[in-house]
Amino acid sequence: MQDTHVHYVVADEKFLCTEDGKIAFLSHADLARLNFEPDIKHALKSKSSEEDFVVSVAYKEIPGFSWRTLRSLVESVTEEEFQTAGRALQILRWHFDHQYCGRCGKPTEQHARDFAKVCVSCKLDFYPRLSPCIITLVTRGDECLLAWHARSKDEKYSCLAGFIEMGESPEQTLEREVKEEVGVSVANIRYVASQPWPFPGQLMLGYFADYAEGDLTVDGEEIRAAYWYRYDQLPNIPAASTISGRLIRTFVQERQSIRSNNES
Known part of the structure; x- marks a missing residue:
């Protein structure tokens, strides 16, 4: 019988990838051929008829393959691929922790x-x-508020986000985080979408919120810089596979549609 099981191979929280930077999906025979001896093997509970697995192995160089972090793959995978790989990574963390x-x-x-x-x-x-978090795009007419987060090495501007604390609703967290990080108040909070986020293990709840009042004042700890950007003059933003990238692109599409309707 043909082995149709798929294995994600992880070593030191890095995925085994092909030379062109795509995650390698190995069969049981492939694992044996490459002399991998898994330390642990867990099913991912795939929606497909055949189970997918994640295996943890000792790190070693394999000709024709490379090891890459999931964060480095965000720009090159689909949202579905990102979520499945993220689940694989979180399962291994849960096992070892x-x-x-x-x-x-x-x-x-x-x-x-x-x-x-x-x-x-x-x-x-x-x-x-699983830690619940909020992520929000604050908007002001044709402008949106984007921030360069301190944890980001590259100058990339994203939405504001934060962990939900005990006793808080997501909306209360959103108001608190925006005020703490950039000094402004918001109104008209509305939920948009969610996304699992495996760094290290969050559920991101995505919102839009309207600017209410206040001057931009970054906290200097979580946020390096924050600015208002017109929908058609955006800086470097996250990939479309991320909830932040989706919120920003949805806002852009809405403003483009409004502008098009006003001109017709």
């Missing part, structure tokens, strides 16, 4: 039914962690 119980220190084992680890002693369950 929860080999022992955080309550009693005893080893954990795979849960009999759920996608979880369970302590062999106190029976505490450990599911893959």
Whole structure:
């Protein structure tokens, strides 16, 4: 019988890729041919009829292949490819981070039914962690507010984002984060879309918000710089496969449509 299983191969949180920079999908026979001995193997619970897997291996140079971080692949993969690869990466992190119980220190084992680890002693369950976050594009007529985040090495301008704290709604987080990071207030908050984000393990809730009042004052810690940009005069922005890139492009399309209707 032909082996139709697909394996994502990861070493030191880097994916095995082909020479042209695409993620390599290996069969069981491919793993054996390349002398990979997986440390761990987990099913991804693919929607397809055949299971896809992620395997963790020891890092080694393989002729004809390269190792690349998922972040470096964001610009070159589709949103679906990015989400599946992100799930693979988060599964491995969950496995290695929860080999022992955080309550009693005893080893954990795979849960009999759920996608979880369970302590062999106190029976505490450990599911893959997911941190909810907001990400928002603040708009003012034909302009949108974009920021260069301190964690970004390249000068790329994106939406504002932040983690939801205990006791907060996403909308309250949005108002707080925008005020803290760039000093302005917002109104008319509306939800747009969401996206899993594997750096390290978030669920990004995407919103639009209208500028209400205040002068731009960056915090200097989370944000390096922030400016208002016209929809047709944008700087370097994130890829369309990201929720930030999608929010910005949706705004651009809306303003182009309004301008076209006004001129016709």
